[in-house]
Amino acid sequence: MKNPLPRAVGCAMLLLASFTSTFTHATDITPAETKAIAEEGYIYGLPIVMNYATMYDYAVDKNSGQYKAPFNHIHNMHNVFSYKDTAIVSPNSDTPYSLMFMDLRSEPIVLSVPTVEKPRYYSVQLIDNNTNNFGYIGSRTTGSEAGNYLLVGPDWKGMTPPGIKKVFRSQTQLLFVIFRTQLYNPADMPNVEKIQSGYATQPLSAFLKQPAPPAAPAIDFPKFDKDLVKTDFFKYLGFALQFAPATPEEVAIRAKLARMGIGADKDFNFQDLSAEQKTAVVEGMQAGHTKVLDAVNHLGTQINGWNIVSSGGDAAFYDGDWLKRAAIAQAGIYANDAEEATYPMAKILSDGTPLDGSKHNYTITFPAGQLPPVNAFWSVTMYDGKSQLLIKNPVNRYLINSPMLPDMKKNADGSLTLYVQKDSPGTDKESNWLPAPNDLIYMVMRLYWPKTENPSVLPPGKGTWSPPAILKIN
Template sequence: MKRFRLTALVWALGLIVPLSSVMAQDASPDDAAIAEEAFVYGFPMVMNYGVMYEYFIDTSSDQYKCPFNEVYNTARVYTPADTSVVTPNSDTPYSFFCADLRAEPVVFAVPEIEKDRYFSVQLVDFYTFNFGYVGSRATGNGGGKYMIAGPNWKGVKPDGIDQVFYCETDFATAIIRTQLFNPADLENVKQVQKGYQLIPLSTYLGEKAPEPAPPIKWPKINKELAAKDPFGYLAFLLTVCPPVGPAEIEIPMRARFAKIGIEAGKSFPCCELTTAQEAAHKQGVEKGLAAIKQKTSHIGTTVNGWSILDITNDREAYHGDWMARAAIAMAGIYANDSVEAVYPITRSDVDGSPLDGSQNKYTITFPAGQFPPVKAFWSVTMYDGKTQLLINNPIDRYLINSPMLSDLKKNTDGSLTIYIQKDSPGKEKESNWLPAPDGPIYLAMRLYWPKTDPPSILPLGKGTWKPPGIVKAD
């Protein structure tokens, strides 16, 4: 089976037709503009569906996790073999579930966890909005029971439920991160993961289950199919994203999409398109993808060469700015809100030159006592600059993080230097080596549960702590 790569999907969608396509008289002047708007709006949703299809639907996929309404625990950290999600976190073993909320809500339970171990449960809807958090920062480590309800549920919070999270879409994904202190700690993480439980509301209440929701015929997706029919996938996905509640604001926009044949549950195109209509749609796709790339390259505030994104990934924060949502998805889908984690990212050194492991060696130095100010932990992770995936390397090291500090060598002044290069810096420095690809480099810091009191990276771009720049090694 060909492995579905979201980065490849991004590029494939951009290579459908030349920009020089010219619309003929029988195409509406608005067709290309509507197509561009629809592509930008649907971009994160199609990416999300690609992940969901591999993780929870396609049992033949080597990325498959589990069926809907079950919890899957990954009792390891991510490696280069994990390719469904770009810029994956390799700090924490993941757990996942995808809840089908059509028939009834689900109840999610977390165990009591020792106070020093960070964990988080990030709840994401089909729009890719973060609609809720459970975890060390949000709810504490004392354990609890939480309910996730879909857009059409009208009940009240049951007894014994600590909090109800309302999801705007019929399906909700949970991304669960459990901190791993070191390799010997993996068995402890497995015990924590066993405490993550998901059951239907009827089971929790001891009542008869409602009639199950009708089965869905999930369309197969891969990069070739998505490139051929991005609007067909959007029309399908709108069926599980009903315009009710807060989503009612989208009704006029979806009416515009219908003008070019994108309607929930209907085939796209509904009938044979003229050459001019096809050209208009393809032109809109290309312009939309180019605009997303342009936005992605300029989002955030640049500090010492690092781009720092201020993310609140929900409907209210975006306020209809679908381009911003698409850019966040392209930069790293499923990004946490900044209150949960901050992600300085870079492709450049402190002087603005592109990072390239085939041409240069680099270092990043944290002055003594000036490590990232967090309540949980921090890391610096290496990715291939072309794919934004983890890279194979001779020591199987994909990041350097704060739990590793006791194994790293400090400089005589107490500072810490990390060596960023494709070849070993020598045995005496290898403990501090972060292997780089033989080509473009993409680096991401992760600052989990950033402190709010000085020194702090918050407010982003103006905080009293700033990430040190990456410099070329002598």
């Protein structure tokens, strides 16, 4: 989906074999209450902590191996994601990314985009620290023309300045911006780079040619890694909450967390709890994680073995349903709104049998005239079924997408068959080969800017178009 789960918050970290954190006071609540709050708090906080992991890797720790750029600076990737990229799970390998974490504490930021000639698709996804999509710039929403857009924090009360096309308000002071620019083929990369060079940001004061306001205080970011998150999940959550004023739907859960010493102005201290309460916290988090995994398996509608998920959304889309938000983040953090991209995902055959490249070969056949109905483009991407990461393969092919159609072979009846297997199907079929792992398989179909007229995949799981069944061929 997702676009994607940060490396530092993989499933292994959530087994919580050991949990020694920091907690301030909770001796006045029973172990049963402690377990219930830890469970609900874990579900509420998982996307927030996952986002912090990505932010730390991309914008804070220059030695992370995944570092991109400091806050308020755009990092343009002149390549698509490969098996070497491990910070985000289920990464999109269709579009070169430009990425930026943004800090709006001192003043708003002006984000500028160049003209992007049709039919090339591009999008700028605006995501707050809670993983809510609070706006889009791009082909679908604002068109292909150049423009300046203002990104403001939750407390900004200024007027829209001249020269600004639209104001986008984040509910959090820190946020993440994901630019996607369509790449037609490898030779097209210079054209993508030219567009990327036109993406720009500047403080509002610089845009208005006015003196800058005082700088915000430096942030002392707590070190993040997969071992520390086992011990300090709620410490990371409390840290992140200081940049996110509570919205009305968050008041209740934040009050519960505060009873356990978890919050923006608190320092969670696990050691102050009794042994019974420590056990309750661990059990609560484990129960929360079990619920998240179960919710992932029930996120969407099963059609032909594909799970068509409703994708991500804004705060109103989640409406306080923290389990839905956590499940979408676990399935692929930073998922687009369904109207921007819809994601059928497959791990099983129609009969429920897991897809396993070590045991079987598979095919996916689109009947003639029934390719995915999109305004932009579509793709089918292969991932390792356990890690949800791209897999190394002999042809360096991680996906098949619609720009590749001219080089693919259609069947005599006009249908298109994809060969999903670990070994080459033969030189005559290799153009249609989607290399699979020698293990469990996870596939994501991405439908960018899906059509709304029939046939359509929208609304997700209830549309008039469905992905074809995956068939076992040996």
